[in-house]
Amino acid sequence: GQQVMQIPQYQHVQEGEDFTTYCNSSTTLSNIQWYKQRPGGHPVFLIQLVKSGEVKKQKRLTFQFGEAKKNSSLHITATQTTDVGTYFCAGANAGGTSYGKLTFGQGTILTVHP
Amino acid sequence: DGGITQSPKYLFRKEGQNVTLSCEQNLNHDAMYWYRQDPGQGLRLIYYSQIVNDFQKGDIAEGYSVSREKKESFPLTVTSAQKNPTAFYLCASSSGPGTEAFFGQGTRLTVV
Numbered sequence: 001g002q003q004v005m006q007i008p009q010y011q012h013v014q015e016g017e018d019f020t021t022y023c024n025s026s027t028t029l030s031n032i033q034w035y036k037q038r039p040g041g042h043p044v045f046l047i048q049l050v051k052s053g054e055v056k057k058q059k060r061l062t063f064q065f066g067e068a069k070k071n072s073s074l075h076i077t078a079t080q081t082t083d084v085g086t087y088f089c090a091g092a093n094a095g096g097t098s099y100g101k102l103t104f105g106q107g108t109i110l111t112v113h114p
Numbered sequence: 115d116g117g118i119t120q121s122p123k124y125l126f127r128k129e130g131q132n133v134t135l136s137c138e139q140n141l142n143h144d145a146m147y148w149y150r151q152d153p154g155q156g157l158r159l160i161y162y163s164q165i166v167n168d169f170q171k172g173d174i175a176e177g178y179s180v181s182r183e184k185k186e187s188f189p190l191t192v193t194s195a196q197k198n199p200t201a202f203y204l205c206a207s208s209s210g211p212g213t214e215a216f217f218g219q220g221t222r223l224t225v226v
Binding site: 001006009030031033035041042043044045048088090092093101102103104105106107 | 147149154155156157158159162170172173204206208211212213214215216217218219220
């Protein structure tokens with residue numbers, strides 16, 4: 001079945017440093033989504049990427065979708081303590097009987113030291 | 115308020131007992147999902163339903179059962195066959211296949 005791998009598992013940064021998490025799927029995706037889960041909370045949708053090579057920005061966050069629609073990245077510029085949490089990617093199946101099924105990566109736990 | 119509601123937030127059960135987790139949404143979403151979250155393992159899909167009266171097994175369905183008799187409701191039963199049921203369970207819904215998922219607050223199940 002489809003697998004979505006996400007690295008790194010943990011990332012500790014000083015406030016002001018940049019942060020990147022990477023996501024790779026074993027199969028071609030119809031889209032990829034990114035979620036953030038604050039400690040003790042539930043995942044909250046950040047963004048969805050659909051087109052090959054797509055790049056989207058949300059303030060200090062930059063999201064990219066690979067040309068083959070199998071990988072993606074999230075980059076945070078100049079991290080702040082409010083960025084603390086676990087960032088998940090989720091890939092949606094491109095077709096077949098599992099069309100639309102969302103498979104989550106393991107997540108990257110981001111810690112920001114003030 | 116529109117949203118997705120899971121209850122209860124914390125649940126304790128004795129080993130060998132079945133337990134049902136509630137998930138209700140008033141977002142008029144067709145698709146609903148159940149995920150299990152364990153430390154360091156992300157979210158693993160248990161079951162999902164794209165439409166009423168239909169559901170599919172996810173990656174870790176063994177020891178779980180679901181029903182989808184109403185569009186608004188997608189309860190999950192954790193049976194005694196589930197070998198390691200203690201976990202954080204998250205329910206989600208979306209308007210269609212592969213679209214943005216809205217999550218409930220989660221139910222933390224502890225089996226003793």
